Amino acid sequence: MKRISGGITAPRGYKSSGIKCGLKKSNNKDLALVFSEKKAQTAGVFTSNEVKAAPVILSQSRLQQNPDARAVVINSGNANACTGQQGLDDARDITALVAEELDILPEEVLTASTGIIGKPLPVDKIKAAVPKLISELSFSGKQAAEAIMTTDTFIKETAYNAELPVSGSEVTLGGMAKGSGMICPDMATMLSVLTSDVVIEQELLCEALQEAVDVSFNRISVDGDQSTNDCVFLMSNQLSNNQPIQTKNEDYKLFCKMLKKAASDLARDIVADGEGATKFITIQVKKSPTPGQARRVARQVANSNLVKTACFGSDPNWGRILAAAGAGASGIDPQITEVSINGVKLFAHGLPAKKSRGELGGLMDAEDIDIEIILNQGSHSAEYWTSDLSYKYIEINAEYHT
Amino acid sequence: MKRISGGITAPRGYKSSGIKCGLKKSNNKDLALVFSEKKAQTAGVFTSNEVKAAPVILSQSRLQQNPDARAVVINSGNANACTGQQGLDDARDITALVAEELDILPEEVLTASTGIIGKPLPVDKIKAAVPKLISELSFSGKQAAEAIMTTDTFIKETAYNAELPVSGSEVTLGGMAKGSGMICPDMATMLSVLTSDVVIEQELLCEALQEAVDVSFNRISVDGDQSTNDCVFLMSNQLSNNQPIQTKNEDYKLFCKMLKKAASDLARDIVADGEGATKFITIQVKKSPTPGQARRVARQVANSNLVKTACFGSDPNWGRILAAAGAGASGIDPQITEVSINGVKLFAHGLPAKKSRGELGGLMDAEDIDIEIILNQGSHSAEYWTSDLSYKYIEINAEYHT
Numbered sequence: 001m002k003r004i005s006g007g008i009t010a011p012r013g014y015k016s017s018g019i020k021c022g023l024k025k026s027n028n029k030d031l032a033l034v035f036s037e038k039k040a041q042t043a044g045v046f047t048s049n050e051v052k053a054a055p056v057i058l059s060q061s062r063l064q065q066n067p068d069a070r071a072v073v074i075n076s077g078n079a080n081a082c083t084g085q086q087g088l089d090d091a092r093d094i095t096a097l098v099a100e101e102l103d104i105l106p107e108e109v110l111t112a113s114t115g116i117i118g119k120p121l122p123v124d125k126i127k128a129a130v131p132k133l134i135s136e137l138s139f140s141g142k143q144a145a146e147a148i149m150t151t152d153t154f155i156k157e158t159a160y161n162a163e164l165p166v167s168g169s170e171v172t173l174g175g176m177a178k179g180s181g182m183i184c185p186d187m188a189t190m191l192s193v194l195t196s197d198v199v200i201e202q203e204l205l206c207e208a209l210q211e212a213v214d215v216s217f218n219r220i221s222v223d224g225d226q227s228t229n230d231c232v233f234l235m236s237n238q239l240s241n242n243q244p245i246q247t248k249n250e251d252y253k254l255f256c257k258m259l260k261k262a263a264s265d266l267a268r269d270i271v272a273d274g275e276g277a278t279k280f281i282t283i284q285v286k287k288s289p290t291p292g293q294a295r296r297v298a299r300q301v302a303n304s305n306l307v308k309t310a311c312f313g314s315d316p317n318w319g320r321i322l323a324a325a326g327a328g329a330s331g332i333d334p335q336i337t338e339v340s341i342n343g344v345k346l347f348a349h350g351l352p353a354k355k356s357r358g359e360l361g362g363l364m365d366a367e368d369i370d371i372e373i374i375l376n377q378g379s380h381s382a383e384y385w386t387s388d389l390s391y392k393y394i395e396i397n398a399e400y401h402t
Numbered sequence: 403m404k405r406i407s408g409g410i411t412a413p414r415g416y417k418s419s420g421i422k423c424g425l426k427k428s429n430n431k432d433l434a435l436v437f438s439e440k441k442a443q444t445a446g447v448f449t450s451n452e453v454k455a456a457p458v459i460l461s462q463s464r465l466q467q468n469p470d471a472r473a474v475v476i477n478s479g480n481a482n483a484c485t486g487q488q489g490l491d492d493a494r495d496i497t498a499l500v501a502e503e504l505d506i507l508p509e510e511v512l513t514a515s516t517g518i519i520g521k522p523l524p525v526d527k528i529k530a531a532v533p534k535l536i537s538e539l540s541f542s543g544k545q546a547a548e549a550i551m552t553t554d555t556f557i558k559e560t561a562y563n564a565e566l567p568v569s570g571s572e573v574t575l576g577g578m579a580k581g582s583g584m585i586c587p588d589m590a591t592m593l594s595v596l597t598s599d600v601v602i603e604q605e606l607l608c609e610a611l612q613e614a615v616d617v618s619f620n621r622i623s624v625d626g627d628q629s630t631n632d633c634v635f636l637m638s639n640q641l642s643n644n645q646p647i648q649t650k651n652e653d654y655k656l657f658c659k660m661l662k663k664a665a666s667d668l669a670r671d672i673v674a675d676g677e678g679a680t681k682f683i684t685i686q687v688k689k690s691p692t693p694g695q696a697r698r699v700a701r702q703v704a705n706s707n708l709v710k711t712a713c714f715g716s717d718p719n720w721g722r723i724l725a726a727a728g729a730g731a732s733g734i735d736p737q738i739t740e741v742s743i744n745g746v747k748l749f750a751h752g753l754p755a756k757k758s759r760g761e762l763g764g765l766m767d768a769e770d771i772d773i774e775i776i777l778n779q780g781s782h783s784a785e786y787w788t789s790d791l792s793y794k795y796i797e798i799n800a801e802y803h804t
Contacts (some may be wrong), residue, residue: 051728082721083754117721226715226723247420269784299722305707305791306799319484319519323630326453334453334484351486352520389707390800394793397708399716 001258005140005350007157008217010174011197012239013037017136017148021129023077023115023122029147031126033133034193035070035102040235042045042069042110043206045213047230052190054080054087054121055111055117056231058095062107067202070108072193072233073098073133074148076178077259080113080121081228086163090121094347097127101134112231114150115179145176146189151396152273157267160258164251169242171198171255175262179270190270192232194262197240198255204245208256216263219298219315220271220385236261271385276392279311281369282385289331289378297332297373298384307346308389318346338374342366403660405667409543411558412576413599414641416438419538419652420549423526423531425479425517432479433528435535436595437472437504442637444471444512445608447615449632456482456489456523457513458633460497469604473511474499474595474635475535476550478580482515482523483630492523499529503536514593514633515553516580547578548654550593553798554580554675560667562660566653571644573600573657577664581672592672594618594634596664596680599642600657610658611636618665619681621700622673622787636661672789678794681713683771684787691733699727699734699775700786710791714764720748727775740776745769758771 010017016401017032023030044063046056063069073094077157080087095109102109113121136143145155154206159174179191200208245252272280283301301307304324310317318339323338326332339347346353411418414649418436425432439545448458465471475496482489497511515523538545547557561576579594602610615634647654674682685703690696703709706726712719720741727741728734741749744765748755 048731048733049725049728050732051724079721082724082749082752082754084751116423117725118749226699228721305795309796309799312796315800319481319630321483322453323451323519326451326630329450330452332452347484347520349486350484352484389796391793391796392715393712394791394796397711398792399718 001162001254004159004161006159006174007145007176008034008174008195008283009139009141011172011195013197013237014174014195015137016141016144017133017138017144018145019129019133019136023075029143030075031129031133031136032074032144032147033098034072034144034195035137036195036235036237038237038239039068039108040237041067041202041205042236043067043209043234043291044110044210045232047227049228051075051082051228052111052161053229054083054091055113055149056229057087058091059110059112059231062083064109066107068108069110069235070104071098071102072110072112074112074191075126075134076148076231077115078102078113078119078280079115079117079229082118083120083309086120090123093123094126097130101130103346110233112150112229117206117228141176143172148176148178150178151275154169154273156266156269156273160262162258164254164328165241166249166251168241169240171196171240171242173258173262175266177266177270179273179368190230192217192263194232194259194268196234196236197238198236198245199240199242200236200245200255202250204248204381207237208259208277208363211256212259212263215260216267220267220384246262254370268385271387274387275396276390277387278390279367279369279388281311281371282383284373284381284383285372286372286374286381286384287378288375288380291380291382292381293331294382297330297375298382300324300327301329301371301373302384302386303369308386311364311369311389312390316341316346316360318352321371321373321394332375333377336376338376342370403562403564403656406561406563408561408576409547409578410436410544410576410595410597411541412561413574413597413803415599415639416576416597417539417541418543418546419535419540420545420547420673421538421745422534422660424488424527425477431545432477433434433531433535434475434476434537434546434549435500436597437547438597438637438639440639440641441472442639443469443604443607445469445611445636447611447634451630453484453630454711455515455631456485456493457515457646458631460490460493460715461512461514461633464512467683468509470510471512471637472506473500473504474512476514476593477528478550478552479517479764480515480523481517481519481523481631484520485522486675492525495525499532503532503794509640513704514631515594516550516590516631519630541682543576546572550578550580552580553677556675558668558675560664562664564656564660564787566656568653569645571642573598573642573644575660575664577668579668579672593733594619594665594668596634596636598636598638599640599643600638600647601640602638602647602657606650606654606764607636607638610654610661612703613614613658614661617662618669621785622669641774670787673789676789678792679789679797680792681769681790682787683713683773683789684785686783686785688776688783689780690777690782690784693704693782693784695733696782696784699777700784702726702729702732703773703775704786704788704789707791710788713766713771714790718748718762718765720754723773723775724749734777735779738778742774742777
């Protein structure tokens with residue numbers, strides 16, 4: 001398995017495009033299309049927020065009825081959320097037009113939106129742009145990755161290929177994503193499309209996606225907020241002609257590994273591009289009695305504004321880390337808990353390690369900060385990724401007006 | 403029942419003092435004492451954080467063994483948290499010295515600390531200051547209220563008196579508190595001492611305190627972080643000579659009302675003085691199917707960095723409010739949920755209200771922002787208080803070094 005260049009168009013049979021249709025004041029690209037030349041069985045994971053945007057409702061219902069898709073149309077600049085029946089009608093209209101122009105069925109078009117909540121989608125602008133969107137389809141994934149960005153500062157794409165051990169066929173997996181604010185575990189607010197050419201049973205495809213999301217997009221936190229529009233799609237058009245994956249054999253395991261790696265690349269990029277982020281913080285909780293407690297403790301630390309501001313200020317404040325880990329009767333025992341930052345043990349046996357200012361100086365200056373919390377109560381682990389909390393975050397979010 | 407001037411020394415028989423003993427770089431006051439001339443039955447509520455500071459462990463265990471107390475000694479500038487056996491020994495030593503100098507029993511002295519975590523308490527400085535602390539005891543509460551401050555910018559005290567309807571006696575209740583960062587529901591990180599002269603059964607005193615804390619200190623949020631040192635003490639020295647309150651009669655109800663009012667005053671002051679706060683935000687969730695859901699939804703909105711930055715930016719961003727309310731499968735139904743800001747309905751029937759920019763202009767300019775979320779699913783309510791998230795919060799917390 002190796003990382004290759006490119007993104008969603010790296011596997012065989014996918015094209016994409018990204019153009020401007022006028023939804024953004026910035027006049028940046030705002031409309032993207034991913035197209036599979038052949039029917040692709042598709043799995044989706046959607047926001048657990050009770051407030052679901054129209055495209056989420058529509059795509060979720062289409063996938064429930066029929067997992068075969070050919071295209072995903074995505075706009076940025078407007079979330080089409082809290083827009084009632086009109087929002088649903090708008091999403092249906094756009095997918096219908098895309099289907100018509102591509103000569104496929106409306107049910108084969110999925111959709112996603114990101115941007116401002118509660119404003120009617122400028123459907124006419126989008127519809128007027130659809131012919132151009134289709135005419136610009138190409139084997140490059142960059143334009144689409146750019147068109148789904150909102151406050152992102154760089155495009156996020158990744159791709160891998162590998163030879164399956166059982167069937168000997170080469171399969172490829174590509175992906176793109178956007179962040180970068182409102183990022184919280186159990187769907188960070190983000191969109192991602194993953195594409196593959198693997199031949200696999202639909203049930204296994206869904207299971208593989210959920211598993212990959214659980215250890216990637218569901219483990220990141222920028223600000224603890226969860227969006228109305230989160231979704232991840234995984235399409236597979238079966239063009240690799242591998243012996244179909246029907247059991248959890250070695251081929252399945254390798255595909256899962258690729259998928260987790262690709263989803264992790266994108267999730268890490270989202271954190272690195274978190275609004276105002278200056279640091280990439282990895283939180284590892286180890287030796288927990290249960291997986292749930294490990295996740296909970298890691299999440300509490302990842303979501304702590306005090307930990308995040310300490311990281312921004314390059315302060316090795318293990319006290320804030322320990323307090324965040326212990327909050328809300330989390331079940332940790334401070335007498336046996338150990339806290340390390342960047343490999344230096346700062347707290348153990350109920351006491352701070354004796355370190356001089358000199359020993360700690362510069363410990364947090366790096367852009368990557370690794371926080372390790374060893375609970376010494378069991379054998380389960382969890383890892384979260386988060387960014388620091390800076391002046392810039394406040395600027396971005398206080399000056400973003402509805 | 404009326405509010406009167408003063409704080410912890412407003413009821414009969416209480417004295418207090420607050421002095422400098424050299425724990426703070428700023429050289430501000432850092433050591434406080436509250437003293438009751440007569441034995442006071444005392445109730446306490448403590449942090450639910452698994453990481454409990456030494457003074458919390460000591461005071462909690464003393465109250466469990468014997469609810470009668472005579473004094474509370476509090477230092478700021480050092481939390482005496484994560485300090486192991488030495489921390490416990492230090493807390494015991496200090497209370498023993500205070501007891502000796504006051505000629506009372508060590509078990510009658512409670513203690514609390516606030517400040518930096520993980521540094522040994524400078525016991526010698528505190529011990530050297532104890533004689534002065536005692537000699538300065540007076541009927542003013544202001545010096546003590548000042549000495550417990552950390553990043554607080556103003557002292558927090560309140561007092562009420564009332565004539566009990568059944569017994570006809572006048573009772574008085576006073577209190578002080580400190581905030582102001584690391585404030586989260588289910589014990590905000592804060593300290594508070596409440597004093598009264600009421601005669602009441604110990605069990606009812608404890609119940610009254612827990613109830614008051616639940617609707618005051620447990621309903622505030624500055625940054626979602628929960629401290630290792632939270633505690634609230636309620637002392638009652640029974641000097642009012644009222645007919646003892648032994649049942650939940652009208653006297654008990656009035657006392658509870660006073661207590662809730664005083665605790666709310668202090669809790670609201672803590673939010674108003676939240677680190678970097680420029681706005682006071684009240685979140686009311688109404689018509690919820692259960693009290694737990696009402697609280698959860700209110701807390702999610704109160705803890706949302708995106709809602710808090712929108713308030714800082716004076717942006718009537720009901721979309722962020724709704725998204726925070728719906729996060730994590732909270733059980734709300736966006737089709738019937740209504741969102742208002744400062745009395746203006748912005749979202750209902752699944753759609754944003756049609757408001758012009760002119761109608762919304764200035765809606766959030768006031769310092770007080772009232773967010774109302776009506777779920778239309780039942781009859782339960784919850785209210786939370788929080789502050790906005792500003793540049794100043796980042797400055798305070800990124801530049802506070804261990």
